[in-house]
């Protein structure tokens with residue numbers, strides 16, 4: 001169970017609160033948040049500063065782990081001292097990721113409290129599938145795998161360009177932990193009925209359209225051109241600042257995902273993807289990538305990073 005007792009994500013969307021009213025959920029979040037502040041927990045800018053420091057340390061830890069891994073591969077073995085160091089680093093990475101996960105929950109709570117009057121309840125059906133899709137690449141908070149306790153993530157089959165509501169599922173992020181060709185966990189779950197009830201800031205104009213209407217707008221060549229330009233600008237801006245995207249982190253390395261562009265895309269929805277900073281082409285690095293294959297994902301990305309979605 002999450003810190004705030006609701007399943008949510010880094011966008012500040014609450015998932016599964018089917019029986020509650022928005023007011024009741026906001027009040028519960030406020031109580032938990034106030035109690036956290038009362039205990040001296042870091043919030044707002046202080047929390048953001050602390051997260052930045054932890055992320056800097058996480059990068060050093062990941063770099064050293066990679067260095068040891070490369071040494072093990074080229075030398076065939078590590079000394080006892082190096083092996084112990086590797087173990088300590090993995091432990092430190094787990095600890096850092098736990099603290100950062102908690103900071104994400106605090107920040108999600110702040111998004112909920114700051115946007116209280118914009119939050120509405122959305123029942124996901126065929127007309128509003130894009131609203132669910134809007135939420136898929138943001139990190140899930142509070143949905144632990146019953147088999148391995150890693151976080152689970154909202155997914156849909158990657159070969160499906162236009163998924164219906166029933167195509168979505170929860171997949172364990174242990175799927176991305178690969179050692180010796182074996183995945184640490186492949187647990188999946190169907191969405192429950194309550195998972196189809198979302199509470200979120202629906203002020204983005206694309207969310208007031210139906211999935212079909214929005215799909216048509218995004219496939220318009222003129223719109224696609226403008227969106228491409230805006231995402232290209234965002235990409236160069238992020239790369240100049242050497243930053244990843246705020247909403248999503250790699251479940252294995254804990255670092256913010258990097259916005260990337262494909263070489264020969266067939267269209268707007270085949271152009272961009274998010275990759276772990278340790279991702280390399282041809283399966284040589286971290287396996288975690290997230291293809292941005294829907295207008296909703298692009299809208300969520302632009303809204304979160306620039307304040308304005310696709311429309």
Ligand SMILES: [Zn+2]
Pocket residue numbers: 145146147148149150172173174185186187
């Ligand atoms: Zn699992």
Ligand SMILES: [Zn+2]
Pocket residue numbers: 250251252253254276277278279286287288
């Ligand atoms: Zn990674």
